[in-house]
Amino acid sequence: MADVAEHIWGLVGPYVAAEGVELDDVEILGGGKLLRVVVEADGPLELDRIADLSRGIARLIDNDDPFAGSYTLEVTSPGLERKLRRAEQFRKATGSEVHVKTFGPISGDKHHRGTLTGVDDDGIVVTIDGADRRIEMSEISSARTVFVWKKGEKPGKKAKKA
Numbered sequence: 268m269a270d271v272a273e274h275i276w277g278l279v280g281p282y283v284a285a286e287g288v289e290l291d292d293v294e295i296l297g298g299g300k301l302l303r304v305v306v307e308a309d310g311p312l313e314l315d316r317i318a319d320l321s322r323g324i325a326r327l328i329d330n331d332d333p334f335a336g337s338y339t340l341e342v343t344s345p346g347l348e349r350k351l352r353r354a355e356q357f358r359k360a361t362g363s364e365v366h367v368k369t370f371g372p373i374s375g376d377k378h379h380r381g382t383l384t385g386v387d388d389d390g391i392v393v394t395i396d397g398a399d400r401r402i403e404m405s406e407i408s409s410a411r412t413v414f415v416w417k418k419g420e421k422p423g424k425k426a427k428k429a
Contacts, residue, residue: 273293286320290306295309320342350409351410358386361384366411367380
């Protein structure tokens with residue numbers, strides 16, 4: 268499935284770039300029955316825009332026919348807590364809070380939550396409680412950004428004047 272995903276990436280990437288949108292990820296799930304294409308833009312992606320992109324992507328894939336049988340296409344945006352799988356995705360998330368799961372323990376843990384402070388093609392650095400922890404890409408089983416809710420002013424309350 269990884270070869271098909273890479274093929275689709277090469278097929279869809281130039282199309283979405285021409286549409287002014289960035290291809291963030293391509294996933295094939297459900298034993299090859301679900302194709303998820305994740306796109307990102309500088310501004311918000313409205314539902315009509317995603318529908319237009321979905322129609323264009325579907326035409327490209329149907330003309331190329333990389334699947335044996337039927338499939339379901341899902342075109343979506345990354346959301347607040349986005350999956351991180353490729354070095355480029357980690358680079359864009361630098362400075363964000365992340366949760367990384369590893370196949371085996373690193374510094375005694377398989378779960379690493381902290382600030383993503385460094386990325387190269389071979390691995391990442393997560394700062395946890397002030398200490399840097401290097402994690403090789405090959406050791407990562409899954410990773411995602413963590414949305415942190417900021418506590419704000421309660422609705423209807425006015426700020427106190429000093």
